[in-house]
Structure formats: C-alpha cells, structure tokens
Amino acid sequence: MLASVIRLPFAAVLRITRFRWMGACVLLLALPLAALAQGGAAQAPAPVRFGILPLGGAFESRNDWDPVLADLSRAIGRPVSVLSVTSYEALEQAIQRNEVDMAFLSGRMALDAVTQRRMQVVAQVTRHDGLPGYRALLLARKTGPLNTLSGLLADPERWRLARGESRSVSGFIVPQLQLFLPHHIAMETRFVSEVVGTHQFTALAVANGEADVATNNTADFERFRGQFPVEAARLHVIWESELIPHAQIVVRRDYPAELQRKVQAFLVDYARGKGPRGDAERANLKALHDLAGFLAADNSSLLPAAKLAYQLARQSAMTAQWVNDAARLNRLQRIDSSYAEQSAALREPGRH
Incomplete structure (x- = not known):
C-alpha cells in the first residue's frame, strides 16, 4: 500500500x-x-x-x-x-x-x-x-442482514469483512486468535471479500454499507462515536475480546x-x-x-504481546494442513522454543 x-x-x-x-x-x-537561509550556519x-x-x-x-x-x-x-x-x-x-x-x-x-x-x-x-488495556470488537450494522455473531460464524463465506492489518493487535491478531481460529475460520480466506485499513476506515466501511462486519476496538470506537455520530449510530457491537494491554x-x-x-x-x-x-x-x-x-x-511490559503472538502461531499451526504429524510437531516445537527465548530476553535486566 x-x-x-x-x-x-x-x-x-x-x-x-x-x-x-x-x-x-x-x-x-x-x-x-x-x-533555508540558515543552511550554512552551525549545525x-x-x-x-x-x-x-x-x-x-x-x-x-x-x-x-x-x-x-x-x-x-x-x-x-x-x-x-x-x-x-x-x-x-x-x-x-x-x-x-x-x-x-x-x-x-x-x-x-x-x-x-x-x-x-x-x-x-x-x-x-x-x-x-x-483499565490496564482495551478490548477488540466486531461491529455490524444494526439494521443490516448480518447483526448477530451466530449469523457471522455460521456462514462466513456470505459476508464482507473490513479488518486491520496483520500487525494490528485488535484489528487482526486478537479476533483471529480468540474468535475465528477456534471456530476454524481463517480471516484472510473465508469471507467473500475483505478490505484492510485503519479502525476508522473499517467502522466507516460497515456504517456506509461497503462491508458487513468490521474489526475495531473499544478505545477507537469511542473516538469514532465522537467524530462520526451519525455513522456510529448505525453500528453495534456483536463481539468483544479479553483485555489487551x-x-x-x-x-x-x-x-x-x-x-x-x-x-x-x-x-x-x-x-x-x-x-x-x-x-x-x-x-x-x-x-x-x-x-x-x-x-x-x-x-x-511486552510479555503479554509476546504471549498473544505465541498463541496465534500455535493456533495457526494446529489448524493448518501438514504432510504428517511429525511436521506439525516439529513446527510446534520451534514455536515453543522461539517463545521461550523471546520471553527470557524481554525479562533480561539491562536490556530495557
């Protein structure tokens, strides 16, 4: 982009x-x-x-x-x-x-x-x-064809998704980890279409009928209500996550x-x-x-983020297709080892 x-x-x-x-x-x-005239002066x-x-x-x-x-x-x-x-x-x-x-x-x-x-x-x-954190959200239109979480999970191929980038904790990582993968839904492939953008962009996409469901979070949706009250009034929350630091x-x-x-x-x-x-x-x-x-x-303070990334990597490995069980086990062992090393480094005195 x-x-x-x-x-x-x-x-x-x-x-x-x-x-x-x-x-x-x-x-x-x-x-x-x-x-510009000072370009030749002392640095x-x-x-x-x-x-x-x-x-x-x-x-x-x-x-x-x-x-x-x-x-x-x-x-x-x-x-x-x-x-x-x-x-x-x-x-x-x-x-x-x-x-x-x-x-x-x-x-x-x-x-x-x-x-x-x-x-x-x-x-x-x-x-x-x-609060020590915020929560990821899923937003839908109050009067749209999709207005319940059960309807979303039952037939994801029917709906258009507006989500955050893959590095966004509330816009991708947490919804993928805590909701979609446990229901055997990969956000990137199961929806009829998807658009990727900021939290403001995803909320507007659903409010204006350009998407059916959007990832967001409590902090940014509260801000969205103040900036776009008319559009926000068309939306409601159908899912929220555990607390995110x-x-x-x-x-x-x-x-x-x-x-x-x-x-x-x-x-x-x-x-x-x-x-x-x-x-x-x-x-x-x-x-x-x-x-x-x-x-x-x-x-x-990044240990919770490291744990989320670790859980997502394990969940993705468990639900992926592998040539055999040994390949899956090898991948899981590498994930565990990498997480242990990362956690130790984050706790190490003198590196923060």
Missing part, C-alpha cells in the same frame, strides 16, 4: 499543499525562507524522529500528537519531527530503514521493534477509564542513556501537574485518543 508520509519539524509552516501522485496523497511543507542538533501508529488519518494523527511532541521537544532540548503514515506496513518499513528514533506502537509492532530493530520500551500509555512508547536502544532518561521522565510527569500548565497537558492527552498519561515501563 502506498502511504502518506508526513515529516515536519516543530517550526513555523507557511503553507501545506496537497496533491495526488500515483494514488498516494502527499503533503508538501513549505518552510520559512529564514530556515543544529539532529531531530528526534517520532513515528506514529496509524489509528486514524495520517494528517489527523500528526495534528493530535503535535502539542505533546512540542512539549517533549522543549523538555529534552532537541527538535522533534513527526513521521505519520497510513499503514502499519509503512511504519514498519520506516523503522527497518532506521528512519524512526522513537515511536508510539501497539503490542505486536512494539514487540518486533524491540526484538528485531534494537529499540526498547520506556513508557506505556494509560487511559481515563483506569495498552500501547507502548519505544526508543532506539543506542540513544544516550541521559536522553532516554529525559524522555521517560517527561512522559511520566506529563499531565500530572496542577494549575494551567497541567490542565493544558491533560487536554492535550484527552484529545490524543483519550489518554490519561504514561507509566514508566520496560521491555517486560
């Missing part, structure tokens, strides 16, 4: 021009001439490049994060630039290319960043409901320890103060997916 990529420093912007090329929406930023500190998990539109996500990241920039004394994309895949590719120094990621992507891309967890988000903030492992401490201290203290400044910070977080704040965390 082509992605809209937004990289902009927290500096004055004269103009944003939108155009389309090869089907991708690209945002061009015209920077002040003064900034400023390199910006911290912050990658944003695509929960809504790329431009909307960037705007939501702007106030918090502007405060972060002041706190650590370095500019912060934003990478906002339209897909999990685009963000994953940017991390692989070392174009991201710090990121807001859900469990599976954070797990991959830590175990494969030399990043580490510094904080985990909290929400106003006080909240997303994490990860930072490059090779960043100086002092900078990592500053980042973590900023996040942990953010929106906890009194007075106008604290009120403004709390308003920033509430607009940002209704977050309440951040808790100090390390790589061990």
Whole structure:
C-alpha cells in the first residue's frame, strides 16, 4: 500500500499543499525562507524522529500528537519531527530503514521493534477509564442482514469483512486468535471479500454499507462515536475480546542513556501537574485518543504481546494442513522454543 508520509519539524509552516501522485496523497511543507537561509550556519542538533501508529488519518494523527511532541521537544532540548503514515506496513518499513528514533506502537509492532530493530520500551500509555488495556470488537450494522455473531460464524463465506492489518493487535491478531481460529475460520480466506485499513476506515466501511462486519476496538470506537455520530449510530457491537494491554512508547536502544532518561521522565510527569500548565497537558492527552498519561515501563511490559503472538502461531499451526504429524510437531516445537527465548530476553535486566 502506498502511504502518506508526513515529516515536519516543530517550526513555523507557511503553507501545506496537497496533491495526488500515483494514488498516494502527499503533503508538501513549505518552510520559512529564514530556515533555508540558515543552511550554512552551525549545525543544529539532529531531530528526534517520532513515528506514529496509524489509528486514524495520517494528517489527523500528526495534528493530535503535535502539542505533546512540542512539549517533549522543549523538555529534552532537541527538535522533534513527526513521521505519520497510513499503514502499519509503512511504519514498519520506516523503522527497518532506521528512519524512526522513537515511536508510539501497539503490542505486536512494539514487540518486533524491540526484538528485531534494537529499540526498547520506556513508557506505556494509560487511559481515563483506569483499565490496564482495551478490548477488540466486531461491529455490524444494526439494521443490516448480518447483526448477530451466530449469523457471522455460521456462514462466513456470505459476508464482507473490513479488518486491520496483520500487525494490528485488535484489528487482526486478537479476533483471529480468540474468535475465528477456534471456530476454524481463517480471516484472510473465508469471507467473500475483505478490505484492510485503519479502525476508522473499517467502522466507516460497515456504517456506509461497503462491508458487513468490521474489526475495531473499544478505545477507537469511542473516538469514532465522537467524530462520526451519525455513522456510529448505525453500528453495534456483536463481539468483544479479553483485555489487551495498552500501547507502548519505544526508543532506539543506542540513544544516550541521559536522553532516554529525559524522555521517560517527561512522559511520566506529563499531565500530572496542577494549575494551567497541567490542565493544558491533560487536554492535550484527552484529545490524543483519550489518554490519561504514561507509566514508566520496560521491555517486560511486552510479555503479554509476546504471549498473544505465541498463541496465534500455535493456533495457526494446529489448524493448518501438514504432510504428517511429525511436521506439525516439529513446527510446534520451534514455536515453543522461539517463545521461550523471546520471553527470557524481554525479562533480561539491562536490556530495557
């Protein structure tokens, strides 16, 4: 999928021009001439490049994060630039290319960043409901031909699915693991058609009659209700999952320890103060997916995500077709061994 990529420093912007090329929406930023004129001056500190998990539109996500990241920039004394994309895949590719120094990621992507891309967890988000996580959902139209879970499971080949990308915990991994595979339904192959996108995209697809059922989650559906009340009123929940741990903030492992401490201290203290400044910070977080704040965390906070990935791999292996039982057993043993090694690494002191 082509992605809209937004990289902009927290500096004055004269103009944003939108155009389309090869089907991708690209945002061009015209920077002040003064900034260009300073090219020959002393080198400023390199910006911290912050990658944003695509929960809504790329431009909307960037705007939501702007106030918090502007405060972060002041706190650590370095500019912060934003990478906002339209897909999990685009963000994953940017991390692989070392174009991201710090990121807001859900469990599976954070797990991959830590175990494969030399990043580490510094904080985990909290929400106003006080719960340690959120739940995956399935949405259907209240008045559509499909409005019950039993109807979905009885004849999946009849229905059109709108789901998240394969790295999305609530948009794919948890529904596949906790609902569909136990009923011998593979999300990728059993439905008459499928479309893949953000949680906002999947909810709109069902609300507008372009799909019959959508994966989503409690946090994003609550946000969807506020942004699209007319469309949300057409939908209802037909299934919800067990609790899923909240997303994490990860930072490059090779960043100086002092900078990592500053980042973590900023996040942990953010929106906890009194007075106008604290009120403004709390308003920033509430607009940002209704977050309440951040808790100090390390790589061990990814153990639930590792367990989910392990369970999904085992469930997929158990339901797949194999040439013989020995091949299946060999695959399961490799899955068990990999999970044991991963869990030990996430608990290892000094790596978080």
